[in-house]
Amino acid sequence: MFSDLSPADLDTFADMVQYRRYPRGAFIFNQHETGSAMYLLAAGRVKVSLASPDGKELALNYLEAPAHFGEMSLVDSEPRSADVIAVTDVELFSLDARDLSAAIQLNPKLALSLIATLSRRLRHTIARLEDMAFHDATHRVMRVMLNVATASYESRGVPVIQGLTHYDIATLAGTSRETASRIISSLAREEVVATKGRKIVVDLIRLRERLEGK
Amino acid sequence: MFSDLSPADLDTFADMVQYRRYPRGAFIFNQHETGSAMYLLAAGRVKVSLASPDGKELALNYLEAPAHFGEMSLVDSEPRSADVIAVTDVELFSLDARDLSAAIQLNPKLALSLIATLSRRLRHTIARLEDMAFHDATHRVMRVMLNVATASYESRGVPVIQGLTHYDIATLAGTSRETASRIISSLAREEVVATKGRKIVVDLIRLRERLEGK
């Protein structure tokens, strides 16, 4: 989902920034917590997600370095609107709101970069909301698989889903683990995807057809 | 949901901007359409909403002057992610993306204002998504009523919902007109709200209790 920050930009505020590490599984911050820093993810992978009081989870996104998150708290002092959890060991830099306007003075393009990031994320979130409101679980699970497999195809040349359990896919699709399982089985039966052990190989063409068709 | 633009800001780019009027009911732009302008709403009321292929509707928001919308297309050239429809007669100014960086040079605070707006809207959209994923129709309808009534209370001193049909409330809550009707009737029976003709008076305290309680 990211990022327009160039190395030059990073240099610009190298001394405003603070280095941190988190082990796999750690919470970087929690929903409803206050905090005025944004984070630049330098290495590793994080999950941005929401938890309901009764233990359900909805994943907003997975981010891979280089990326940034937590920008919303730079401009207002509202509580965090999601949890961010380290999926692997993580290295990152934090930038406090106090330093932001200084950073923008030094490099106004940074502001445009933030605007671009927020825009992309808002679009993405609106699309998610649209899916929740208009489409059934099958459609949503297919869309998640298409997104993940497409990203994999673009970065590694293979349209494969791995490192995500059915539970993870379900939280991305906003449905239950069981429902996601059933849908994946059924797609495998129809040869839209092929499951090899705990890995899913996606037929991008067919999957896209299915998503458009109905 | 808005806005940090001061009259001074408006002066700054008075000559980059173009004046337009739309009658009640007009589409200002459509989802999926391309377009690189943002709009400053000077007078009137618009609805930002999504339409599904099979005729369902999900309202993202209603905006009242002064407000702005369509900023996302300033920084990328993705299609519009929602429809914007004039609910009353509307007057607005459009600002093209080409002029944006110039405007930001003239007034860097404008960038911060955009970031703040986008942040607020992203928070709001995430909260909507959370509601859709975790809560039932009753909860969502109550939240819509609480939001509208609270806004009314703050601007006019009376916690009243008017000018919105049950259908409108349903599209804001992401449910059907019938379900919204049933929920409102039931809340009226329990004296959480009182319906006077086509107007709903809300007991803010009780409604908030109900929303927190379960």
Added chain:
DNA sequence: GGCACACTGTGATGGATATCACACGGCGCG
């Protein structure tokens, strides 16, 4: 002031999906 039309209230029904329950499979750690 009345007539039409949009809005509202409410029953009946079916369908999607959450949830509970449990068996099976494979992966990783000791």
Added chain:
DNA sequence: CGCGCCGTGTGATATCCATCACAGTGTGCC
């Protein structure tokens, strides 16, 4: 290299809600 545990597959059941159907109601327009 085997045992345990997490992940997966799938049935049965219950619930929420969309949808269809239609009667009653208010409002604005002529």
